[in-house]
Amino acid sequence: MANVVITGSTKGIGRGLAAEFAKQGHKVMISGRxxxxxxxxxxxxxxxxxQVVGLACDTTDKAQVxxxxxxxxxxxxTVDIxxxxAGLARTVWSILDTxxxxxxxxxxxxxxxxxxxxKVVANGMKQQGGGKIFNMxxxxxxxxxxxxxxxxxTTKRGLDYFTNALSKELKDDNIIVGKIRPGMIITEGVIREAKEDLDNFQKRRKFANALCDTVETVAPFLVENILKFNKTGKKIAWLNTTKITLRMLATFISKPKDKFEDFGL
Structure with a gap:
């Protein structure tokens, strides 16, 4: 069984991952501000x-990390994974209006x-002899x-570069560095953003219903792949080109179930 720490895990996909890890018998430390x-x-x-424990942490404060x-x-x-x-998405403004x-x-x-x-985790894992780090x-x-x-x-593009660089720098330290692309998940943040920009959401509602998934659907897939992940620098992706194409084609055959009605939209 693995010992897992997940930042930003009191809600959304972080909470879903924590619940799934614990359900499978792993020990989990959750965190939030x-x-x-x-x-x-x-x-x-x-x-x-x-089984699940937790500690408050603002990741922008290195001492708290x-x-x-x-x-x-x-x-x-030991911390295995x-x-x-932890992250923030604010997507209702143009760059100039943000x-x-x-x-x-x-x-x-x-x-x-x-x-x-x-930085903190890699140094700690070096001392304990290895581990896995994943960036969302x-x-x-x-x-x-x-x-x-x-x-x-822009922040996520920069994080992708950083993760690639980190995986190369740690390749000889028995530390596996991975990237997670969870797809389009319906979380509290997504619902908040949709309600703040409802007109724009309504325009892309059909597209969102075709491609969005719930936390409960995606979390088991991510946990399974995190546990077996063994190639540093690679990524775990829920949505791939084939899956996206098939889902979009399906919208021409039948109307997808509205996944947002249960969330008040």
């Missing part, structure tokens, strides 16, 4: 005592936060442009 949210998540997940690593090491003895999931405060938060969280985590990518990480994602996509 507020200890109250962590405590509530642990209680709601309902696993036996010690170090404290999270130290707590995980103290609790589990660390998933950098508030400066939102730009700073996205850049700091999606880039600085991940760099902090990778997203829209724009492959260079493709999407409306409203100019700043967010």
């Amino acid at each position: 507020k200890q109250n949210d962590i405590d509530s998540t642990i209680a709601e997940l309902g696993f036996e005592s010690g 170090q404290a999270l690593w130290d707590e995980a090491k103290s609790t589990f003895s 660390w998933v950098n999931n 508030p400066d405060s939102e730009i700073s938060t996205m850049v700091n969280t999606n880039l600085l936060g991940n760099i902090n985590c990778c 990518l997203g829209g724009g990480s492959d260079g493709e442009y999407f409306k409203g994602m100019g700043v967010y996509g």
Whole structure:
């Protein structure tokens, strides 16, 4: 059984991964910025005592990241898998209209936060003899442009480069570095963004229904592939070209189920 740490795991895909790892018998340390949210998540997940534990951590503060690593090491003895999931997406504005405060938060969280985590964790894994580090990518990480994602996509494109560089630098240290592309998942953040820009969402609702999935659908696939992942620098991708093509073709045959009605949209 593996010992797993997941940042940004009190909601969304991070929470889904934590639940799936724990369901399979692995031990998990969850994290988020507020200890109250962590405590509530642990209680709601309902696993036996010690299966899922947690500690508050703002990944933009390296000292807090170090404290999270130290707590995980103290609790589990070793950290086998660390998933950098903490991130922020604000995709309702053009680049020029994006508030400066939102730009700073996205850049700091999606880039600085991940760099902090990778430095702390890689050093720790060197000392313990190895492990796996995963960075969560997203829209724009492959260079493709999407409306409203100019700043967010830039951070994820930069994270992709950083992950490639890290995998090369750690290739002789028994540390496997991987990338996760979870696809288009319906999370609290996605629903928030859709409600803030409802007109634009309605225009792409059919497309979203064809390609979006729930956390419960995607999490088991990601956990399975994280556990068996053994090629540093590679990626785990839920949506591939074939799957996207087949789903889009299916929309011409029948109307896809509306996946957003249950979320008040």
